[in-house]
Amino acid sequence: MHESLIKYINSYSNTQLSEGEVELIKSTFVPKRFRKRQYLLQEGEVCKHFAFIVKGAMRQYSVDDKGAEHIVRLSIENWWAGDRESFVMLTPSVYNIDAWEDTQALLITKAGLLTLDPIRAISEWIRKLDEKHSIANQRRLNASISLSAEERYNDLAKTYPEFLKRFPQHIIASYLGITAETLSRIRKQAIKK
Numbered sequence: 001m002h003e004s005l006i007k008y009i010n011s012y013s014n015t016q017l018s019e020g021e022v023e024l025i026k027s028t029f030v031p032k033r034f035r036k037r038q039y040l041l042q043e044g045e046v047c048k049h050f051a052f053i054v055k056g057a058m059r060q061y062s063v064d065d066k067g068a069e070h071i072v073r074l075s076i077e078n079w080w081a082g083d084r085e086s087f088v089m090l091t092p093s094v095y096n097i098d099a100w101e102d103t104q105a106l107l108i109t110k111a112g113l114l115t116l117d118p119i120r121a122i123s124e125w126i127r128k129l130d131e132k133h134s135i136a137n138q139r140r141l142n143a144s145i146s147l148s149a150e151e152r153y154n155d156l157a158k159t160y161p162e163f164l165k166r167f168p169q170h171i172i173a174s175y176l177g178i179t180a181e182t183l184s185r186i187r188k189q190a191i192k193k
Contacts, residue, residue, distance in 0.1 A: 002026045004054050005106055008078050012128045013121035021119050028116055029106035034058075034099035040081055041097040046090055049107040050082035056103025057166050060095050061174070071174040074100075074163055080129075081105070100167060149178045153186050 006022055017025070029052065034040065040058065041047050051058070058081040060073035072095065075081040086093035087110060116122045143152050153176060157164055164172065173183040 001031050001054050001104060001106060002029060004078065005029060005052050008052070009121060009125045012125040015121040015124060017119070017121050021121065024119070025116065025122075028112040029108050032105050032107050034103040034105065036100065036102055037098055039096060039098045040105075041083055041086075041093055041095065043094060043096050044092050045086075047083040047086035047093050049109055050080055050087060050113075051105035051107050053077055053079050053081060054104040054106060056105070057100045058097055058103060058105075059100050059167070059171060060097045062095055069174055070177075071171055074160075074167060074171070074175055076162055076166060100171070144177055149176065149182055150186050150189070152176045152178070153183065154190075 002025065006017065006025065009025070010016055032051070034056070040049065040051055043063070053075055055077060058075045059071055060075070060081065060083070061069045061071045063069055073081070081097050083093040083095050083097065085091065086095075143155055147155065153172075156172070156176065163175075167175075169183055169187075170180045173180040176183065178186075
């Protein structure tokens, strides 16, 4: 299970991992299987682990006073799941994170991440990952405040087509900040074109 993580780290770094570093990574990341709908994190808990998804899919969401779910993040293979604010600040999370499919993941704690910090390839990987994450968040924020519902859907379909295959319409709609009915209408109009 660790092979995909090692390959992932090496793809982000100009410095390849040594055998000793690979062994340290393998001993630091703990494999865990999640059944569909099993939680990685529940609202009110402190996020103690970040999960590298080897196989499967997860969603991160909040629930409002009316019981409506608001999806803030979708994660699939070679993506990460976790509440960064809670993980770093050790504060209770406002999010739930659960497996949308049966999921195989590699978990790491904050202490575990700190033990890997001296590894140059890890530092390069974290820096590049932070850059990509910041850019993606900026793009998503801009889309949510400046694009129409149809434009947001088309952008998602172009940027993350796998999401449309892996998650049902009501989850995609919530992720886009629209109703399932609006998404259905957008999809019907796209088919007509």
